[in-house]
Amino acid sequence: MDMPPAMAKQMLNAVQQTEEVEYSCDDVYRLMDEYVELVRRGEDTSKLMPLVEHHLKMCGDCREEVEALLRMMDSDPQR
Ligand SMILES: [Zn+2]
Numbered sequence: 001m002d003m004p005p006a007m008a009k010q011m012l013n014a015v016q017q018t019e020e021v022e023y024s025c026d027d028v029y030r031l032m033d034e035y036v037e038l039v040r041r042g043e044d045t046s047k048l049m050p051l052v053e054h055h056l057k058m059c060g061d062c063r064e065e066v067e068a069l070l071r072m073m074d075s076d077p078q079r
Contacts, residue, residue, distance in 0.1 A: 023055045028062045036069045 028035075035052050038045050046053045056063045 021051060023051045025055075025059060025062055028052055028055045028059070029065070032062075032066060032069060036066060036073065039066075039070065040073065 023031075031049065031052055035045060035049055038048055056066060
């Protein structure tokens with residue numbers, strides 16, 4: 001193994017960040033409009049908003065909220 005220690009440490013930090021930082025329901029609610037907009041544009045939400053995506057996998061309440069928003073927008077003729 002000849003990886004520079006600084007680099008290894010950086011990689012470790014990156015892993016820890018993705019595993020330890022988690023959004024609460026409040027965080028997700030705040031970003032929900034933005035998230036739904038990305039979904040509607042067909043963007044890759046798992047890349048652009050991975051923390052929201054992650055929370056939605058774990059939290060049925062927020063998932064329902066997102067789905068309700070999407071349904072609402074789809075049935076709104078002005079959008
Ligand atoms: Zn939630």
